[in-house]
Amino acid sequence: MTLILKDVTKRFGQHTAVDHLSLEIPAKEMFGFLGGNGAGKTTTFRMILGLLDITEGEISWNGDTINYDKSHLIGYLPEERGLYPKLTVKDQIVYLGKLRGMQKQDVLTELDRWLERFKVPEYLNKKVEELSKGNQQKIQFISAVIHKPELLILDEPFSGLDPINVEMLKEAVVDLKEQGTSIVFSSHQMDHVEELCKHLCILHKGNPVVQGSLRDIKQSFGKKNLVIHAEFPLEFLRDYPGVIRYKKVMEGCELQIENEAASQDIFKALQGKGFVRKFDLEEPSLNDIFIEKVGASYE
Numbered sequence: 052m053t054l055i056l057k058d059v060t061k062r063f064g065q066h067t068a069v070d071h072l073s074l075e076i077p078a079k080e081m082f083g084f085l086g087g088n089g090a091g092k093t094t095t096f097r098m099i100l101g102l103l104d105i106t107e108g109e110i111s112w113n114g115d116t117i118n119y120d121k122s123h124l125i126g127y128l129p130e131e132r133g134l135y136p137k138l139t140v141k142d143q144i145v146y147l148g149k150l151r152g153m154q155k156q157d158v159l160t161e162l163d164r165w166l167e168r169f170k171v172p173e174y175l176n177k178k179v180e181e182l183s184k185g186n187q188q189k190i191q192f193i194s195a196v197i198h199k200p201e202l203l204i205l206d207e208p209f210s211g212l213d214p215i216n217v218e219m220l221k222e223a224v225v226d227l228k229e230q231g232t233s234i235v236f237s238s239h240q241m242d243h244v245e246e247l248c249k250h251l252c253i254l255h256k257g258n259p260v261v262q263g264s265l266r267d268i269k270q271s272f273g274k275k276n277l278v279i280h281a282e283f284p285l286e287f288l289r290d291y292p293g294v295i296r297y298k299k300v301m302e303g304c305e306l307q308i309e310n311e312a313a314s315q316d317i318f319k320a321l322q323g324k325g326f327v328r329k330f331d332l333e334e335p336s337l338n339d340i341f342i343e344k345v346g347a348s349y350e
């Protein structure tokens with residue numbers, strides 16, 4: 052039950068939107084697609100779903116291509132949100148659920164459950180146009196999962212949501228994964244992917260610049276972060292051997308260092324200088340890795 056992309060390329064005229072992308076997306080896991088604007092995430096999703104022709108390469112799911120026959124097994128939250136504004140939430144979801152082969156009563160039972168979960172049961176008979184953009188997004192998420200798909204593709208599911216709704220949606224996505232759904236989602240935000248995904252791919256201008264398991268990616272990066280809070284000046288560490296990046300913070304500094312050994316040297320260098328309140332060696336963040344690989348600051 053794996054989604055496999057083999058050397059997939061998509062060209063629009065002269066422009067290459069996705070360039071020789073090969074991936075194995077494990078079943079029943081959450082897989083993160085990261086990348087800046089125009090990196091090729093949506094194009095990849097559309098090719099996976101069969102909405103766009105592949106220029107070169109192959110995509111298979113459980114050894115077969117994805118087409119309309121499988122739509123009841125797949126859920127998709129597209130980047131461009133689109134519900135019928137004049138329909139009520141109930142009519143909208145019943146219509147979409149039936150398209151996916153569900154009985155009306157089953158759709159209503161599931162819908163009630165989701166609206167309760169998202170703490171908006173009063174939306175059942177409201178027209179979509181009466182809801183805020185963020186709440187419309189929650190309804191569209193429900194439309195993508197109402198039929199309990201095996202494979203769920205979410206294009207920027209958290210964009211435009213306030214922090215409370217982001218957490219609510221994250222919890223829902225984690226529960227779906229625990230129930231056995233295979234989930235692929237895209238994001239501009241490293242922290243969402245870092246928190247939710249064991250496996251990921253970073254796309255940059257159509258090229259996969261980093262891919263694999265989060266743990267392996269972090270380990271192979273080698274470099275570490277070192278956080279030091281001290282009651283004496285730490286400026287001397289700015290040019291210290293093994294220090295790649297120095298960032299001054301309120302209570303001390305945050306360093307990117309070449310390896311663990313450098314932290315030992317720094318530890319010794321602090322001896323006798325005064326009180327050290329914090330000395331923490333940390334894994335690099337996905338943000339650090341992205342900055343190095345893609346060469347752009349990206350929070």
Ligand SMILES: Nc1ncnc2c1ncn2[C@@H]1O[C@H](COP(=O)(O)OP(=O)(O)OP(=O)(O)O)[C@@H](O)[C@H]1O
Pocket residue numbers: 063066067068086087088089090091092093094095130
């Ligand atoms: N139908 C199309 N015709 C021509 N070019 C396209 C088409 N769709 C996408 N592109 C181009 O392909 C590239 C990748 O676009 P895509 O929408 O896949 O990026 P993305 O990573 O989803 O970006 P964003 O985060 O901004 O949504 C872009 O340069 C875009 O302009």
